[in-house]
Amino acid sequence: MAATPPQQTESPAFAEQSLYEVQQKVYPRAVTGTFAQWRWSMAWLTQVLYYGLCWLPWNGRQAVLFDLAERKFYIFGLVFWPQDVIFLAVLLIISAYSLFLFTAVGGRLWCGYACPQTVYTEIFLWIERKIEGDRSARMKLDAAVMSRRKFFLRVAKHGAWGLLALWTGFTFVGYFTPIKTLWTSAWSFSLGPWEAFWIFFYGGFTYLFAGHLREQVCKHMCPYARFQGVMFDPDTLTVTYDVTRGEPRGARKKGIDYRAAGLGDCVDCSICVQVCPTGIDIRNGLQYECIGCAACIDGCDQVMEKMGYPKGLIRYSTERAIESHWGWKEIIAHVLRPRVLLYSAILWAIIIAFVWGLATRLPLRVDVIRDRAILAREVEGGLMENVYRLHVMNVSEAAHRYAVSVSGLPGIDMEGDHIVEVPPAVDKVFTIQVRVPPDNGKKGANVIYFDVKSLADERVAVHEKATFLLP
Amino acid sequence: MQKLLSILWPSFLVAGIAEGLFFTLIDPQELYLLGEPVRLSRMATYSLGFLCFWAICAASSLVTWYLLRSAAEVNRRVGAVH
CATH class of the missing domain: 2.60.40.10 (Immunoglobulins)
Known part of the structure; x- marks a missing residue:
């Protein structure tokens, strides 16, 4: 580490200044396209699983139930006891290694498509959009003084968010205490105090995180966002802006020979910034705030299509591919590199040991x-x-x-x-x-x-x- | 607000891990509180256990935050430097 000069802490101006930047609210604009479809498919898949799996019966009991009161975990035909904690530990190790592997190959795929924070933010944003309108309408509504219309829109939005959050909290608790009993006792107002507490606790946090904190959770609270960078290498797929193709950016009339005018492909329309759920400008390069959701790719592709330019000014690519102007062929050829092979080998070894351990587990x-x-x-x-x-x-x-x-x-x-x-x-x-x-x-x-x-x-x-x- | 979150959030994460480890290894029904067996339901013990872990971890985060204050901040509070 390089030596740093001593800080001038005596300066009174230093003491008075807050080091926190003022948080600007992000109003992500709606976007459609290939990656938006992928994101929504993953949202559907994960949420159908989450809200549905706890209702699935199996051998006269709940198929997936982490019965805390009885200290037994049921996962379909398997019953785990506290003595089986090793399986839980190995399962966590498998999840961690899968995450390392996916991150090394495809960047923040987890963040962009499957993380509950992304998925619930997406769902809450969809509700917000249906009730208050898209980006500009929401900005206008926020700036407007309170009126009857604004009041009703706000009540409708927070009401819908609240109901969904409550249902999410209820489902969460339903994985730890039999959900059918929970459902009946909820309707007869005879929920146990702790069940009620955890429903509102989890529901409340869903409302707070997906409705209000959103990208701030990824930027300031998520530990994974901080260390995912160490799994990246120059061959990792990330959402990348093709600088050499795009710059110098600038507005232009459609159909002109912009290259002759000394311009690159970027029309500087700022759509990529408007659709970004974390409010960054991907054209500044890879940033830790980028959750890899690819909304900017969809946004940019639409503009490129309108302008009649080739798509992919912002695209999934790797650092090396952008530098050396590689196509998909070369990118794919670089997937199998030592880091990926090592992660895969370790992952497979652990998975095989896990399955073997489960299969030979004495009943x-x-x-x-x-x-x-x-x-x-x-x-x-x-x-x-x-x-x-x-x-x-x-x-x-x-x-x-x-x-x-x-x-x-x-x-x-x-x-x-x-x-x-x-x-x-x-x-x-x-x-x-x-x-x-x-x-x-x-x-x-x-x-x-x-x-x-x-x-x-x-x-x-x-x-x-x-x-x-x-x- | 940001200070409060920087105390409550890391302690929440660590409390979650501590809770998982502790209660995987120890059955709440085998715990003793002030010499008396714990008669609360398991659900209540888990919940109270989590809240206690959270409080303890938050206390640690609070001390970290307190000790991290710069010299200028401390001096300003005691009024030694103007």
Whole structure:
């Protein structure tokens, strides 16, 4: 790092100045085109999934439910317990690596097309546009003094936003507590206090983020926006303005020989700035505020078409491609580079390990806890007894019967159920008294083993260690 | 407002991570509060737990913000430099 000169903090003017710029409101103009279609398709896809998936039934329960109260996660046929936290961790690692890979190849595809912040902002903007009109109408309305019309438009907009936000909050909570019960209790005004709190909390933040903060979330609050740059290289696809083709920019009459007049292809119409949801000028080059939504590409292409110029003055391209005037052929040829290959290899390795782990996951868990309240005690026949709590977790979706046995010391035997039955996806606790003749072990802790075997499938078996105390 | 957000937002993110880690490893029903087992529902414990994590993280962010003030700002407040 280069040395920086000492700052003059003594200056009173320095102390008085705020370092924050004054936030200008962004009024994104509506845009149509190929990428707008892609964005809307992704909005539909993600939101149909989000609002719909929680209503899907599966085996008489909710297909996707992260049941916090029962500490069990259901994802279609799979049931995850707190002990399966490793799968959740691996899933997060897979998501992170996918994000790295997509970013290295296609830039901020996540931000532009799939991030909830982008998607909800898009939906909220659509509502705003339907009620208040497009960019210029909204700017005029904001500047106007309060009138009956403005008041009603405002009420309609905030009302529609509020309803959607509330529904979003309700859906969110519906992934953590069964949504059908939640729905009935919502209508009979008997929601639990925390359910109600989280519905309004999540709904409130949706309203605030998508309705009011919008691009500021991406610019000031999103950690990914800050570090995505490190995944970029000169071959990463980004929304790029072709400087050599566009400059010098300037207004001109249609049909003139603008090149003879010393002008580039950019007509300086500022459409790319007007449609930008973060309010930047893409012609200044790659900026961290650019979320890669490609709205400026659609906007610019329409202008180029009107002017009769070739499309793609702003386009998906790479730094190197712009420099060396490459076409798609060369760009695609550079996709498979060491960084991409490395990310893909790691990603595939983790995915394969994840699927293998899931497929070979034993549908049975056993946990043995010695009863701490009772140490060793003598029972009839002079035998020594220890008491255990045997947790048998049936992780599968069918009821199972298991044989329980104990071993590890000569003459060891157990009282209590030798055959136990556990309903599907249930952790059942059995009390087991283990008895040993007093001279058959050493004084203090002895290692013993519990074996729990499924009667239906003997491969489903657990061999669990425990300690037996002798006085 | 921006100061408030710069305290509340990072602490919210970290509290989310802390909440996830803590309650994945620990069942709220096995917690003790002042020597008494926690009798709240799991939902309530998770929620209160999150709010507590958030408050603790926000306190840390608040101290960071407080210590980050420039010398000029501190001097101006105490009235030592005019």
